[in-house]
Amino acid sequence: MGKDKKWDGYTSWSYLEADVDYHDYRLEKQVDRVPKYDFGLTKDQEDRVEEIIKKNIIINLHEHLDVFPAEPLPRGAKTRTFTGYEGIAASGCDVIFDNCVCSTMDRVIQFLGMRQCDFDHQGFVVTARTVDDITRAFKEGKVAIVNTLEQASAIDRDVDNVDLLYGLGARSMGIVYSESNTLGSGLSELGDGGLTDLGYDAVKRMNKTGVIIDVSHAGDKTAMDVIEASEKPLIISHVGSRTLTNNARMLPDEVLQACAERDGVVGVEVAGFAPRTAKNPDASIECLLEHLEYLIDVIGVDHVGAGPDTLWGDHQGLYRQGPLGTVNYPKGSGHYPRDRPAEMPEIFDAGEMVRDLEYVKGLESPTDFPNIARGLVRDGYSDAEIAKVMGGNALRVIKACWPR
Numbered sequence: 001m002g003k004d005k006k007w008d009g010y011t012s013w014s015y016l017e018a019d020v021d022y023h024d025y026r027l028e029k030q031v032d033r034v035p036k037y038d039f040g041l042t043k044d045q046e047d048r049v050e051e052i053i054k055k056n057i058i059i060n061l062h063e064h065l066d067v068f069p070a071e072p073l074p075r076g077a078k079t080r081t082f083t084g085y086e087g088i089a090a091s092g093c094d095v096i097f098d099n100c101v102c103s104t105m106d107r108v109i110q111f112l113g114m115r116q117c118d119f120d121h122q123g124f125v126v127t128a129r130t131v132d133d134i135t136r137a138f139k140e141g142k143v144a145i146v147n148t149l150e151q152a153s154a155i156d157r158d159v160d161n162v163d164l165l166y167g168l169g170a171r172s173m174g175i176v177y178s179e180s181n182t183l184g185s186g187l188s189e190l191g192d193g194g195l196t197d198l199g200y201d202a203v204k205r206m207n208k209t210g211v212i213i214d215v216s217h218a219g220d221k222t223a224m225d226v227i228e229a230s231e232k233p234l235i236i237s238h239v240g241s242r243t244l245t246n247n248a249r250m251l252p253d254e255v256l257q258a259c260a261e262r263d264g265v266v267g268v269e270v271a272g273f274a275p276r277t278a279k280n281p282d283a284s285i286e287c288l289l290e291h292l293e294y295l296i297d298v299i300g301v302d303h304v305g306a307g308p309d310t311l312w313g314d315h316q317g318l319y320r321q322g323p324l325g326t327v328n329y330p331k332g333s334g335h336y337p338r339d340r341p342a343e344m345p346e347i348f349d350a351g352e353m354v355r356d357l358e359y360v361k362g363l364e365s366p367t368d369f370p371n372i373a374r375g376l377v378r379d380g381y382s383d384a385e386i387a388k389v390m391g392g393n394a395l396r397v398i399k400a401c402w403p404r
């Protein structure tokens with residue numbers, strides 16, 4: 001149904017007065033901001049892509065649905081977060097996991113509340129609270145947004161906060177971001193202590209409440225512990241294989257395999273330092289396709305999906321400005337560098353990761369999601385296989401985790 005989305009033209013906060021209620025500024029384009037990527041498909045192949053997108057529930061496992069400013073803002077400007085409705089409508093997606101990276105409860109509540117307020121002033125995007133919301137959105141030409149917390153740090157020491165956040169609309173949570181929290185160790189830590197007792201309780205509570213668990217930014221041991229502790233299938237929403245790209249943002253194949261054995265789904269990412277490979281050393285959709293196709297061979301076509309992790313605007317600039325927590329691995333994630341242990345593998349080179357990061361060719365924003373289907377058609381996959389990767393597998397996990 002992706003092609004017939006009925007965006008009603010609403011733009012974020014248009015019920016307010018620009019330059020009265022908030023500082024007005026130009027936003028980045030949501031469609032055609034960068035040159036189109038040519039897959040060299042024939043007319044028949046393009047028709048196949050269109051059919052696949054139209055017939056199936058298309059699910060994007062990881063994005064940030066924000067539009068960046070297209071101009072520098074004056075100091076102290078009262079800004080707001082703008083949702084990319086136009087881009088969402090053009091993305092071919094029926095369901096998008098929209099991510100909040102905040103670590104504290106007040107910031108998470110701010111994110112969920114402001115997004116919901118904006119959503120409630122229009123009728124095209126709906127919040128996905130139940131599986132029914134998804135199937136209805138598919139039939140009615142709407143898009144269902146899954147409120148996702150990239151880390152569950154906000155629950156702090158009280159697992160009842162899982163229920164509180166579920167009540168506020170969160171339907172998927174990462175256990176930990178790159179820095180450790182009360183639940184487990186993140187990938188930027190020099191040591192990975194695995195899932196804590198509290199983390200174990202949180203996994204159990206997320207299973208019972210109906211939250212989809214994600215271990216994308218966890219350390220290797222923590223990720224494996226979570227997968228073993230979970231009684232429900234889970235997702236690794238935005239990741240890749242360390243066999244192809246040797247850095248800490250990727251996970252070892254044993255962890256990805258374990259996720260598949262729990263009937264989970266591994267979503268391949270492309271943003272930031274990108275899962276560059278020896279074969280595809282530039283930041284482009286080809287990196288994602290190479291990882292995807294490798295994982296189809298290793299863990300099976302029933303266990304892969306895509307979570308590009310982009311937004312509208314120069315998200316690569318976030319990484320060019322210098323190391324984020326996630327690319328600071330060799331020195332730990334704090335402000336004060338410390339020597340890493342001698343036995344630690346040399347798997348992360350922050351300088352190499354941010355080299356030539358202009359934009360991700362072929363998959364620069366959530367609008368480009370159908371290009372994944374184009375790549376898979378070009379590379380010889382069947383319609384049924386592509387439908388699984390583009391959403392069928394993710395829908396299976398959603399149905400297995402949510403109570404209704």
Ligand SMILES: [Zn+2]
Pocket residue numbers: 150216217238309
């Ligand atoms: Zn992330």
